[in-house]
Amino acid sequence: MAMSDIAAPTVDVVILGAGAAGVAAAVVAARSGCRVTVIDNGPTPGGQYYRGAPPIDSEPSSGPRDLSYAELRAEFDRLTGSGVIDYRSRRTAYAISRHDDDFVIRLRGDDRHRGEIADFRARAVIVATGAFDRHLPFPGWELPGVMSGGGAQLLVKGSGVIPGQRAVVAGTGPFLLAVSGTLLEHGAHVPAIVEANNPSRFITRASAIRGGLSKSGEFLGYVSRLARHRVPYLHRHRVIEAIGVDRVEAVRIARVDADWRVVEGTDRVIECDALAIGYGFVAQTDLAGQLGAQMVLGADGGLVVDVDPNLSTSVPGLFAAGETTGVGGVEAARVEGLLAGASVADHLGRPPALTRRGLDVVRRDIATWQGFAEALHATFPVRDGWRDQVRDDTMMCRCEEVRAGQVREAIDDLGARDTRAVKLFTRAGMGWCQGRICSSAVDSLCGFGTTQSLGDAAVRPLVVPVPLGALANGQMEG
Amino acid sequence: MNADVIVIGAGIVGACCAHYCAQAGLSVIVVDRGSVAGGTTGAGEGNILVSDKEPGPELDLALLSRELWAQMAGELGDSFELDAKGGLVVATRAATLEHLHRFAAEQAEAGVIAEPVTAKGLRDHEPHIARDLLGGVFYPQDMQVQPMLAAARLLQHARSTGRVTVLPETEVLEIERDGSGAVTGVRTPTERISAPHVVNAAGTWGGVVAGLARVDLPILPRRGFILVTEPLPPMIRHKVYAADYVANVASDNAGLETSAVIEGTHSGTVLIGSSRERVGFDKTLDWEVIRQEAQQAVAIFPFLADVQLMRTYGGFRPYCPDHLPVIGPDSRAPGFLHACGHEGAGIGLAAATGLLIAQAIAGTNLAMDIAPFAPNRFEGAHVA
Numbered sequence: 080m081a082m083s084d085i086a087a088p089t090v091d092v093v094i095l096g097a098g099a100a101g102v103a104a105a106v107v108a109a110r111s112g113c114r115v116t117v118i119d120n121g122p123t124p125g126g127q128y129y130r131g132a133p134p135i136d137s138e139p140s141s142g143p144r145d146l147s148y149a150e151l152r153a154e155f156d157r158l159t160g161s162g163v164i165d166y167r168s169r170r171t172a173y174a175i176s177r178h179d180d181d182f183v184i185r186l187r188g189d190d191r192h193r194g195e196i197a198d199f200r201a202r203a204v205i206v207a208t209g210a211f212d213r214h215l216p217f218p219g220w221e222l223p224g225v226m227s228g229g230g231a232q233l234l235v236k237g238s239g240v241i242p243g244q245r246a247v248v249a250g251t252g253p254f255l256l257a258v259s260g261t262l263l264e265h266g267a268h269v270p271a272i273v274e275a276n277n278p279s280r281f282i283t284r285a286s287a288i289r290g291g292l293s294k295s296g297e298f299l300g301y302v303s304r305l306a307r308h309r310v311p312y313l314h315r316h317r318v319i320e321a322i323g324v325d326r327v328e329a330v331r332i333a334r335v336d337a338d339w340r341v342v343e344g345t346d347r348v349i350e351c352d353a354l355a356i357g358y359g360f361v362a363q364t365d366l367a368g369q370l371g372a373q374m375v376l377g378a379d380g381g382l383v384v385d386v387d388p389n390l391s392t393s394v395p396g397l398f399a400a401g402e403t404t405g406v407g408g409v410e411a412a413r414v415e416g417l418l419a420g421a422s423v424a425d426h427l428g429r430p431p432a433l434t435r436r437g438l439d440v441v442r443r444d445i446a447t448w449q450g451f452a453e454a455l456h457a458t459f460p461v462r463d464g465w466r467d468q469v470r471d472d473t474m475m476c477r478c479e480e481v482r483a484g485q486v487r488e489a490i491d492d493l494g495a496r497d498t499r500a501v502k503l504f505t506r507a508g509m510g511w512c513q514g515r516i517c518s519s520a521v522d523s524l525c526g527f528g529t530t531q532s533l534g535d536a537a538v539r540p541l542v543v544p545v546p547l548g549a550l551a552n553g554q555m556e557g
Numbered sequence: 558m559n560a561d562v563i564v565i566g567a568g569i570v571g572a573c574c575a576h577y578c579a580q581a582g583l584s585v586i587v588v589d590r591g592s593v594a595g596g597t598t599g600a601g602e603g604n605i606l607v608s609d610k611e612p613g614p615e616l617d618l619a620l621l622s623r624e625l626w627a628q629m630a631g632e633l634g635d636s637f638e639l640d641a642k643g644g645l646v647v648a649t650r651a652a653t654l655e656h657l658h659r660f661a662a663e664q665a666e667a668g669v670i671a672e673p674v675t676a677k678g679l680r681d682h683e684p685h686i687a688r689d690l691l692g693g694v695f696y697p698q699d700m701q702v703q704p705m706l707a708a709a710r711l712l713q714h715a716r717s718t719g720r721v722t723v724l725p726e727t728e729v730l731e732i733e734r735d736g737s738g739a740v741t742g743v744r745t746p747t748e749r750i751s752a753p754h755v756v757n758a759a760g761t762w763g764g765v766v767a768g769l770a771r772v773d774l775p776i777l778p779r780r781g782f783i784l785v786t787e788p789l790p791p792m793i794r795h796k797v798y799a800a801d802y803v804a805n806v807a808s809d810n811a812g813l814e815t816s817a818v819i820e821g822t823h824s825g826t827v828l829i830g831s832s833r834e835r836v837g838f839d840k841t842l843d844w845e846v847i848r849q850e851a852q853q854a855v856a857i858f859p860f861l862a863d864v865q866l867m868r869t870y871g872g873f874r875p876y877c878p879d880h881l882p883v884i885g886p887d888s889r890a891p892g893f894l895h896a897c898g899h900e901g902a903g904i905g906l907a908a909a910t911g912l913l914i915a916q917a918i919a920g921t922n923l924a925m926d927i928a929p930f931a932p933n934r935f936e937g938a939h940v941a
Contacts, residue, residue, distance in 0.1 A: 504709060
């Protein structure tokens with residue numbers, strides 16, 4: 080590989096992502112004396128959960144006070160201000176590769192920095208790129224007014240705009256409650272929360288975990304707030320169709336059994352002008368995948384990066400933290416970030432920043448939050464019955480307008496026997512989002528999946544599109 | 558199970574073999590260890606080119622093949638996006654233009670339609686092309702096809718004749734031969750399939766499949782990849798590439814060295830590929846090569862500078878030491894035929910390859926001389 084043109088600055092660690100995990104990892108690694116560069120596509124640190132909002136002390140936090148998110152974020156800002164941490168906002172790493180013992184990380188700017196690209200060389204990398212919404216197609220989900228739960232949160236928190244006056248929230252998991260809470264706070268009416276699983280078991284499961292009681296309390300707090308707003312919280316119900324001509328005007332919901340199969344004769348229509356859907360999250364593993372890191376199936380059945388107890392991946396020098404190792408929420412992300420920061424410093428032969436006792440607390444917290452995540456996924460799994468609602472004319476890939484019938488034809492008539500072939504025959508997942516929205520659903524509909532084939536199919540050569548002119552010029556950032 | 562012919566490989570070449578064998582009245586079983594079109598067929602841009610071939614057996618094969626492609630598209634009702642868009646080869650330097658015109662004149666003598674284009678004329682063919690190009694040659698016979706769909710639709714059509722069975726996810730473990738050395742069928746993990754003819758259409762894995770019958774075939778993989786942009790309104794009408802010529806001092810012949818081939822597709826994306834690379838590729842993405850491809854593409858179509866590269870994809874081209882495919886009966890193993898090693902031209906050459914294989918098996922007159930493609934031509938030769 081000709082690399083003579085890459086006059087990229089070499090740093091100790093590049094941390095990809097400035098959410099709870101990335102911020103925590105950066106602070107710990109910097110405390111050990113590592114030269115750290117943090118790359119994030121958001122305008123401010125904080126990731127999907129904090130979204131740059133100033134940290135609130137009342138946010139749930141465990142362990143030593145100086146390792147709370149509020150303290151870590153304050154220290155991150157100080158270290159960024161003094162130049163110890165090189166923080167690059169509004170940048171996305173579109174590709175990563177190995178060169179000798181180093182990593183080469185290729186960045187592009189967001190639309191404000193169109194055309195700007197830069198390369199970094201680093202001795203170690205922490206992937207803390209979080210997760211994105213999991214989508215499960217159903218008839219009408221492509222209608223305007225239907226959006227992901229994460230998308231609704233972004234809209235409301237980011238710009239104060241509510242997606243509609245009457246917004247149904249549907250899917251599975253406590254995230255639905257958070258989305259509903261945000262919508263209610265901003266003046267929307269929520270006619271119903273449509274939960275496909277039975278959430279009552281969550282309280283028992285979460286309370287059984289040491290430290291999990293606060294989480295189940297938080298959950299109950301959400302539920303009672305919704306009760307005050309008289310929002311019906313329907314269990315074992317799913318939205319089976321979004322109805323509307325130019326945009327969503329109503330949803331058809333139905334009772335489902337434990338496998339999410341519709342109970343005949345239970346469907347009814349709820350009028351609404353928006354629908355927020357959340358079926359959990361898919362770890363953003365692209366960059367680790369480009370390096371060939373080993374993947375495993377996480378507790379929620381999605382593909383995640385395989386890590387050892389120190390959060391080292393199968394690629395030496397590559398670490399992963401937060402949702403990329405298993406979708407577990409913001410607290411799990413923070414403590415994993417702490418450990419990844421400590422592990423990367425150790426890998427580079429730097430003195431430890433955390434005391435042995437501090438590290439023990441971090442490891443114990445990680446175990447706690449992993450247990451919590453398992454309780455979450457055990458209570459709110461995705462069940463196979465969702466596929467029964469997928470008709471041949473149901474849209475699977477919105478970018479390329481591929482319907483379920485075409486996916487089935489590719490397998491039954493054209494001889495596709497792996498997801499790559501299905502995608503090449505139908506163009507599913509080949510559009511603008513590069514399969515982020517439809518891949519997990521198409522994979523599931525095909526039903527081929529081994530971890531390896533899913534992992535191979537999931538590798539995107541470019542995480543985000545890059546202008547050809549910028550690539551051609553090989554422009555370097557100053 | 559038994560049939561007249563077993564075809565190993567359900568890529569484009571295997572599909573064409575099955576198609577023409579069925580047409581000749583033969584019964585066929587197509588086996589593939591994976592998906593239909595799951596190998597190199599799905600890793601290219603679907604080129605059916607005559608423009609990049611110098612006079613000789615490969616050009617003759619290409620000229621025959623493009624006629625057959627047009628016929629097949631007619632028979633199958635345009636179900637695989639065959640587009641007779643034509644190719645435009647452009648020159649950036651005076652010396653190159655001179656070579657290009659000489660090369661085109663030689664091709665014309667061999668039956669290629671090659672129309673010289675002036676610098677100004679380039680813009681009539683391609684309104685968005687760079688203004689600083691010196692001229693070129695237009696090749697109306699160049700075509701493009703969606704290669705995976707072509708393979709799948711051809712196999713679907715062949716199955717509808719009732720003479721063809723397709724078995725995906727069926728790996729051949731051994732090609733069986735009798736005491737006289739003749740092939741008698743294949744063994745898969747679950748069964749034995751007998752047939753007096755076995756066709757090796759395994760593409761890049763053709764050498765491995767030949768080994769299953771204990772014959773040597775020097776087919777090597779060469780990685781190539783293609784850049785795919787975001788979807789755009791139609792901006793590029795033809796296959797467009799810049800020519801460069803590497804003079805072979807010893808023979809005074811000019812060998813064509815192409816840069817990125819740029820073209821639009823039905824879905825609106827622009828593909829930037831390379832028709833024939835002389836450089837080997839690393840297994841991992843080589844970003845320096847991507848940078849060069851981007852550079853070449855932008856030099857020919859400046860508007861591409863603001864267009865986003867969305868993804869890349871790649872695969873392994875199968876090639877032989879003399880860069881010619883292997884087509885026809887293997888005299889070392891009676892009943893065993895090869896149809897592989899087409900390098901970067903497998904889609905384009907598949908149709909003629911399938912026809913010739915069917916003719917060889919049926920014992921009818923061959924549409925052209927296949928001696929230059931003989932499987933045993935490497936015997937005794939030193940293979941590096």
